[in-house]
Amino acid sequence: MTLITNHANARLTALDELTTHDYHEFQTEMRQRLAGDDRLVSYFGAPSQTDAAPFLHAVFITQNGELVHFRGRGEPGASVASLTSEFPEMHCFERELHEQYGLDMAGHPWLKPIRFEGRDLEQMNEYPFYKLKGKEVHEVAVGPIHAGVIEPGHFRFMCFGEKVHHLEIHRGYQHRGVEKLLLKAPLRRLPPLIESVVGDSAVAYSLTHCRAIEALADLDVAADVERIRAIGLELERVAMHLGGLSGMATDIAYLPGSTSYGRLRTTVINLSMRLCGSRFGRSWFRPGELRFPFTQTHRDDIRKSLELVQHDIAFINKSFTESRTVNHRLRTICHLSKEVALEIGVVGMASRASGLSRDLRTEMRGGVYEEHPIPLVSEPTGHCWARGMVRIREIEASMNWMLAQSDLAHDVDAGTPPQITLRPNCGVVSLEEGWRGEVMQYLETDANGDIAHYKVQDPSLRNWFGMAQAVKNNTIYDFPICNKSFDLSYCGNDL
Amino acid sequence: MKSLTNALKVRASQGKQFIPDVRGAKPIGFRGLPVISMAPCENGCTACVESCPTTAIELEPFGLDLGRCIFCDQCARLCPQDKVEFTTGYRLASNTAEGLVVREGKSLSPVASTEAIRKLFGRSLKLRVVSAGGCNGCEQEINATTNVNFDMGRYGIDIVASPRHADGVIISGPLSTHMAAALDLCYEAIPEPKLVILAGACAISGGIFEGSPELNRSFLERFTPSLYVAGCPPHPLSIVNGILDLMGHADGKW
Numbered sequence: 187m188t189l190i191t192n193h194a195n196a197r198l199t200a201l202d203e204l205t206t207h208d209y210h211e212f213q214t215e216m217r218q219r220l221a222g223d224d225r226l227v228s229y230f231g232a233p234s235q236t237d238a239a240p241f242l243h244a245v246f247i248t249q250n251g252e253l254v255h256f257r258g259r260g261e262p263g264a265s266v267a268s269l270t271s272e273f274p275e276m277h278c279f280e281r282e283l284h285e286q287y288g289l290d291m292a293g294h295p296w297l298k299p300i301r302f303e304g305r306d307l308e309q310m311n312e313y314p315f316y317k318l319k320g321k322e323v324h325e326v327a328v329g330p331i332h333a334g335v336i337e338p339g340h341f342r343f344m345c346f347g348e349k350v351h352h353l354e355i356h357r358g359y360q361h362r363g364v365e366k367l368l369l370k371a372p373l374r375r376l377p378p379l380i381e382s383v384v385g386d387s388a389v390a391y392s393l394t395h396c397r398a399i400e401a402l403a404d405l406d407v408a409a410d411v412e413r414i415r416a417i418g419l420e421l422e423r424v425a426m427h428l429g430g431l432s433g434m435a436t437d438i439a440y441l442p443g444s445t446s447y448g449r450l451r452t453t454v455i456n457l458s459m460r461l462c463g464s465r466f467g468r469s470w471f472r473p474g475e476l477r478f479p480f481t482q483t484h485r486d487d488i489r490k491s492l493e494l495v496q497h498d499i500a501f502i503n504k505s506f507t508e509s510r511t512v513n514h515r516l517r518t519i520c521h522l523s524k525e526v527a528l529e530i531g532v533v534g535m536a537s538r539a540s541g542l543s544r545d546l547r548t549e550m551r552g553g554v555y556e557e558h559p560i561p562l563v564s565e566p567t568g569h570c571w572a573r574g575m576v577r578i579r580e581i582e583a584s585m586n587w588m589l590a591q592s593d594l595a596h597d598v599d600a601g602t603p604p605q606i607t608l609r610p611n612c613g614v615v616s617l618e619e620g621w622r623g624e625v626m627q628y629l630e631t632d633a634n635g636d637i638a639h640y641k642v643q644d645p646s647l648r649n650w651f652g653m654a655q656a657v658k659n660n661t662i663y664d665f666p667i668c669n670k671s672f673d674l675s676y677c678g679n680d681l
Numbered sequence: 682m683k684s685l686t687n688a689l690k691v692r693a694s695q696g697k698q699f700i701p702d703v704r705g706a707k708p709i710g711f712r713g714l715p716v717i718s719m720a721p722c723e724n725g726c727t728a729c730v731e732s733c734p735t736t737a738i739e740l741e742p743f744g745l746d747l748g749r750c751i752f753c754d755q756c757a758r759l760c761p762q763d764k765v766e767f768t769t770g771y772r773l774a775s776n777t778a779e780g781l782v783v784r785e786g787k788s789l790s791p792v793a794s795t796e797a798i799r800k801l802f803g804r805s806l807k808l809r810v811v812s813a814g815g816c817n818g819c820e821q822e823i824n825a826t827t828n829v830n831f832d833m834g835r836y837g838i839d840i841v842a843s844p845r846h847a848d849g850v851i852i853s854g855p856l857s858t859h860m861a862a863a864l865d866l867c868y869e870a871i872p873e874p875k876l877v878i879l880a881g882a883c884a885i886s887g888g889i890f891e892g893s894p895e896l897n898r899s900f901l902e903r904f905t906p907s908l909y910v911a912g913c914p915p916h917p918l919s920i921v922n923g924i925l926d927l928m929g930h931a932d933g934k935w
Contacts, residue, residue, distance in 0.1 A: 304895070307862055330863045333842035335810045335824045337817055338860060359859045362814045363895035375734040375889070378751050378913075382889050385818030385914065429821070442691055445829045449698045452830050456708075463712030463767070466818055468913065469753040477754070501690045508684055603759075677816050680859075 195550060196397035196616040197253045201630070204613055205256035206241070212258025213267065216244060220273040223249050225544070226531060227617070228626050229279035231287045232639045235632055238262040240287045243628065243641075245615050251551045255615050268294035275531025278647050300647075301680045302358035313356045318344040323351075326662060330359045337676035341665075348661045353654040360680035368640040373399075373606055380627075381468050384644055384678040389415075389422040389467040390620025391642075394627045396473045398616035402608040402631060405474035409554075413595040414480050416554045417488070418458070418467050420584040423621035424495075425454040426673075427577040433670045434574055435506065438515040446502045450495050457491040460484075475601030488592045492585050503578055516571040520668035522656040523568055532652040534623015534645040535580070536672050538564045539572035546619035558594075560587045568656075570664075573671035608635040622675065623649065644678025698829040703921050707769065711916060712752050714770025715745055717785050720762045729756035729765065735882065735889055747773060747781040747789060748885035751913035773911040774923025778885060781911055792908065794929030801874060802848055803928050805837040808878070809847035809871065811864050814890070815854030818914035819881040823851060825917040833921050836930060844868070849876030849907075853914075855883040855890040858897040865900065876927075877906040880920060882913045889913075 207215060220226060224246040231240040239262040246254040260266060268291040270277045280291045281300045291297055302310050317325075324345055330338035340356040364383050371379055380395040381388040393415055400407060428451035435443030455465040462470035462478050470477060506512055522532065527540035537544045541564060547555040548562045563579040565572035613630045623645025632638040653672040657665050700706045722740065730738050733756055737749035745756075745765065757765040772791070775781045780790030794803075812820050826833040827840055841847050844867045852864070868875075879901075882888030887896060910923045 302859060307859060310859060330860065331811060331867055335812070335820050335840055337812050337815060337820060338863065359863070360812075360814050360854075360857055361859055361895055362855060362857055362890050363893040366895075367890065367893050370892075374732060374755070378734045378753055379889050382816045382818070382883075382913075385816030386821060388818070442688065445698075446691055446695055448828050449695065449830065452698075452825075452828070456710075459708065460710035463710055463754065464752070465822075465916070466914070468751075468818075469712075469755075477758075498694045501687050501694070505684070505687050505691045508687075675817065677814075 195546070195553060195618060196401040196614055197255060198401040198609075198612055198614040199255065201611045201613055207256065207258035209258060209260035209264070209266075212242065213269075215256065216269060217272070219244075219246050219254070220269065220276070224254065226275055227253075227624065228628070228643050229276060229283075230628065230641050230643065231283050231289075232257075232628070232630055232641065234259070235638060239264075240289070242283070245626070247549060251549050253550070253615060253617075255613075265290050265292050267292050270294050270296070274529050275648070277530070278651065282647070299358065301361050303361060310358060315342045315356070316344070316352060316354050318351055320346075322346055339676045343662055343665070345662055348663070350657050350660055350662050350665065353657050353665070355650055355654055357650070357676060357679050360677045362681070364681040365640055365642060368642070369637060377472050378469065383642055383681065384675045385466065386426055386675065387422065387620045387622060387625065387678075389418045389470065390618045390625045392467070392471045393419060394616045394618040394625050396471055397618070398614045398627050398629045399473035399606065399608070401614045401616070402612060402629065403473065403606045404609070405604055405606070407474065408598070410480070410595045410598050411476045412554050413591050414476060414598065415471055417588050417591055417595075418462070418470055419618070419620070420588045421454060421458050422467055424581050424584050425451050425458070426621040427581050428454060430670065430673045431506070431574060431577050433673070434516070434570070434667060435512070437667045437670050438512065440506070440509060440512055443502070443506045443509075443512070446498070450499060450502070453491055453495055457487065460487055472603065473606060474604035476598055477600055479600045480595060480598045482597070485592050485595070489589060492589055496585055499581065507578070513571075515667065516574055517569060519664045520570050520656040520660050520671065521568050522652055524566070526655055527568070527652060530651050530655065531648050533648055534619070535576055535621065536573060536623070536649050536652055538562075539576045540568040541566040546617055546624050550617070554591070558587065558591065560584070570667055570671040608637070610635040620645070622646065622673065642681060644675055646674040646676075646678040649674050650679060699832045699835070700830055703831065703918060703925070706918055708771060708916060708918060709769070711769045711771060712754060712767045713916065713919075714773055714788070715747075715750070715757070715765050715767045715783060716788070717743060717745065717783055718762070718764050718766070719785050720764055722764065723761055726761065728759045728761065732756050732759045735886075735891065742784060744782045744784050746886070747783060747911035748778050748909060749882055749888065749891070750911065751882055751889060771916050771918040772922055773915065773919040774926065775909050776907060778909055781885070781909055792923055792926035794927055798876075798907070798927060799929035802876070803930070806849070806924065806928055807839050807841045807847050808849050808851050809844045809867060810840055810851045810853065811860070811867050813852060813854040813860035813864050813884075814857035814896070815881070815883065819853035819883070822912075822914040822917050823853065823880060823920060826920050831917040831921055833924070836925060836928075838921075838924055838928075844870035845872065847871045847875070849878060851878045851880050852884045853880045855887045855893070855896050856898045856900060858895050861897040861900065868900070868904065876908070877904050878908040878910065878924070879906045880910045880915050882911065885909050885911065
């Protein structure tokens with residue numbers, strides 16, 4: 187496989203040089219890698235540009251940070267064997283392939299629709315929930331509309347008294363046809379559309395898109411621009427982690443934590459607004475350019491705002507972590523063991539709270555995070571407490587890192603939009619570690635250099651199952667805390 | 682004793698977080714209300730129209746539809762005549778979708794209240810929020826209206842859990858097909874008389890998702906909203922001010 191370019195976090199390959207297996211070779215390589223030391227990042231379909239059998243793409247990351255990307259396919263209409271029983275982390279990818287391409291995934295133990303793409307509501311209402319039977323067993327149905335201001339999704343609990351034996355999450359309510367729209371949209375519409383796939387991760391999505399387009403269009407970006415982009419990404423992480431801590435505090439009725447983490451979040455997102463006009467970093471970054479200037483005023487503003495947060499968060503953290511009510515409510519509930527997290531393929535922040543070290547910022551080579559490493563944060567215990575602690579420690583690490591990067595970044599003027607011509611017949615895998623976990627986008631161009639396929643993957647696709655596992659054998663009133671501690675995206679799953 | 686000292690430190694550092702005057706607040710850096718200059722366009726220039734990701738701009742006469750605009754600034758950057766300038770203005774709501782179009786010498790139509798709304802809801806307004814395909818941008822900003830900074834509750838405006846307790850619904854998101862039935866159920870459960878408020882470009886026009894076959898916007902053909910709040914997502918100040926105007930609140934000072 188010839189690598190044309192390797193922008194940090196984006197891997198571009200000409201399609202005719204992309205390793206392409208026949209079905210059996212593909213299954214063999216999948217098994218070998220899944221059983222070995224490589225880590226699965228994605229498994230998705232892409233329609234063939236010539237006939238009806240879709241290609242199955244696999245993306246792995248090796249232990250020394252290399253991205254491995256290959257594809258394979260069978261005959262049109264032929265059966266495809268499921269690997270989920272052997273490797274449970276394949277479950278969501280195979281369900282998606284079944285839904286999007288009609289592949290049979292023979293032997294899949296849980297082949298249910300993942301988002302009801304293009305299907306009507308009546309089919310949605312017939313969702314085949316897992317049932318428990320017994321005299322004392324009862325069912326609790328919640329949603330799609332929840333009590334708070336939150337995205338919709340349906341949760342079905344099978345309970346024995348107050349104890350949750352099983353939780354099944356039925357999603358799809360947020361489906362907006364993102365992947366189809368991305369194919370229809372002209373280039374100018376792609377960045378704002380990609381920022382709206384998951385609005386709380388607008389920067390992570392936007393940067394993943396930028397890198398993919400830059401790799402396809404041979405655009406280089408100055409090191410200072412990359413630094414400012416990373417500051418944008420870390421601001422998003424800090425803001426969302428502060429919001430998450432505030433939410434967890436709210437859910438256990440610890441009001442000092444709720445209000446003080448909440449107001450620190452406001453400080454951080456208002457800093458984003460002064461840097462780019464939007465509290466969520468929207469329209470800050472576009473392929474090949476920086477849209478807003480970066481000067482000493484901005485550097486001073488970053489320092490002043492983050493130092494304020496650093497000063498206050500020290501005693502706010504102390505009060506939170508030493509409070510008896512917080513310890514009592516978070517320390518022992520909703521455990522996700524390292525083994526289960528590994529088995530079902532949990533990624534990102536939630537995986538790091540179960541003792542894993544999955545963080546693309548420290549795993550991958552190249553870019554600002556290799557030049558200036560950011561400490562890996564991992565907590566071994568896997569309870570709600572650990573998911574809170576990972577946030578607390580990541581906020582600290584990100585703020586220190588941003589302050590250093592902001593001092594290193596030279597002044598940059600706002601750029602002008604570059605001419606974008608995409609290389610024909612290429613595929614690019616682009617990745618970014620957002621606050622929730624790894625965001626992946628795969629773009630493929632046709633012979634004219636038009637985008638022929640656009641795949642989007644949010645960490646939530648994989649992590650929802652982890653949340654459902656964590657709440658098992660806990661009481662039903664622990665569920666909101668568990669849900670907030672994972673803080674997953676409904677839109678990211680539903681697309 | 683130590684933990685008590687620390688708790689007091691937390692409380693003291695919190696200070697007073699609320700914005701005393703939500704009508705006169707100054708959100709530094711916010712990219713809000715665009716102002717359209719009277720400068721004539723260059724002959725045949727369509728740079729703004731071609732740059733717009735949501736077809737929010739029409740020419741001859743020039744109009745920028747804030748119900749579609751996602752405030753990305755691209756038109757302002759590319760216009761050779763500097764015809765569009767985004768300001769920090771956050772009064773971005775109107776009673777109708779048409780009222781959100783800004784033109785040369787004409788800003789958006791400000792929100793008006795009615796005697797009936799003032800009488801019924803002027804001192805207490807409870808709202809249920811339904812996200813129907815919202816990306817969690819609008820949802821976060823609607824949540825922020827109730828936080829310690831914007832503190833909408835001081836005006837008697839609250840977000841409630843049950844539609845039975847609500848006087849109206851705030852809708853965010855482009856109205857996905859799969860949420861159509863749930864939205865109808867929620868709306869039916871709200872006792873009469875009731876209001877509909879749309880928050881954000883997606884809810885108002887479909888926004889960046891306009892034209893997706895996975896949307897079902899028929900709710901808006903059956904029910905007429907009283908308030909449209911522009912933005913992507915709308916700033917909490919836009920939401921609070923819009924609702925205060927709708928309630929006929931005189932100054933919003935506290």
